Amino acid sequence: MTRTLIAGNWKMNGLVGSLTEIERVAAAVAPSQTGPEILLCLPATLIHPAAAKAEGSALKIGGETCHPKEKGAHTGDISAEMLKDAGATYVIVGHSERRADHGETDAVVASQASAALRAGITPIICVGETLAQRDAGDVLNVISEQIAGSIPSEGAADTIVVAYEPVWAIGTGRVANSEQIAEVHGFIRELLTKQFGEAGRGTRILYGGSMNPGNAEEILGVAEVNGGLIGGASLKADDFLAIYRLAAQ
Numbered sequence: 679m680t681r682t683l684i685a686g687n688w689k690m691n692g693l694v695g696s697l698t699e700i701e702r703v704a705a706a707v708a709p710s711q712t713g714p715e716i717l718l719c720l721p722a723t724l725i726h727p728a729a730a731k732a733e734g735s736a737l738k739i740g741g742e743t744c745h746p747k748e749k750g751a752h753t754g755d756i757s758a759e760m761l762k763d764a765g766a767t768y769v770i771v772g773h774s775e776r777r778a779d780h781g782e783t784d785a786v787v788a789s790q791a792s793a794a795l796r797a798g799i800t801p802i803i804c805v806g807e808t809l810a811q812r813d814a815g816d817v818l819n820v821i822s823e824q825i826a827g828s829i830p831s832e833g834a835a836d837t838i839v840v841a842y843e844p845v846w847a848i849g850t851g852r853v854a855n856s857e858q859i860a861e862v863h864g865f866i867r868e869l870l871t872k873q874f875g876e877a878g879r880g881t882r883i884l885y886g887g888s889m890n891p892g893n894a895e896e897i898l899g900v901a902e903v904n905g906g907l908i909g910g911a912s913l914k915a916d917d918f919l920a921i922y923r924l925a926a927q
């Protein structure tokens with residue numbers, strides 16, 4: 679059975695003082711082989727100390743992006759190997775904010791996901807349409823193109839995670855409704871089974887976009903939703919843990 683993944687994305691938030699929130703999350707989640715997985719993807723400055731705080735708990739730590747290469751003259755970048763060395767076991771790639779702010783194309787995202795696999799960490803590959811694309815009736819075309827271009831050839835059904843994040847629902851308080859989520863998640867599942875065969879049924883597909891303790895139960899109950907990628911509501915331990923507990927029910 680697919681194990682639900684509750685993943686937080688702190689984006690460009692959090693100072694060293696915020697480690698107390700991470701400590702609170704870690705203290706509340708005992709290691710277990712069953713129930714949902716819990717993960718916080720953090721700014722690079724917090725990964726190593728957060729991994730130390732999370733040791734011995736169920737909380738996993740991840741990065742928010744990585745460079746395709748292992749090392750070299752790439753000022754300001756971070757490699758998947760560096761993330762792993764710092765204690766990360768996951769990395770988000772292709773988040774719409776990276777695609778928009780840094781011009782990351784599907785090909786770049788695929789090379790970042792490939793780098794994560796090379797380093798032995800799990801890429802969470804993000805896809806999602808803008809409002810203009812939705813209004814133009816282009817959602818499934820956009821998703822199909824992003825999935826085809828962003829999953830690296832060496833990716834396997836159980837070594838990647840996909841996150842569907844409609845851009846118009848990110849940080850806006852506007853959540854996709856259950857029908858919209860079910861349509862896109864079902865479509866992504868079809869694409870994954872075409873690509874990976876039966877194994878594609880086991881790839882986790884997360885929903886992201888204004889998920890919070892008030893709407894998580896409904897979203898997590900939608901077909902083919904295998905967890906969440908949570909931005910704002912992951913910054914506070916209480917909210918993030920509330921979502922985790924809903925997933926564990």
Ligand SMILES: O=C[C@H](O)COP(=O)(O)O
Pocket residue numbers: 687773843847848849850851886887888889907908909910911
């Ligand atoms: O990666 C997380 C998403 O961008 C969702 O962010 P949000 O929960 O603040 O809308």
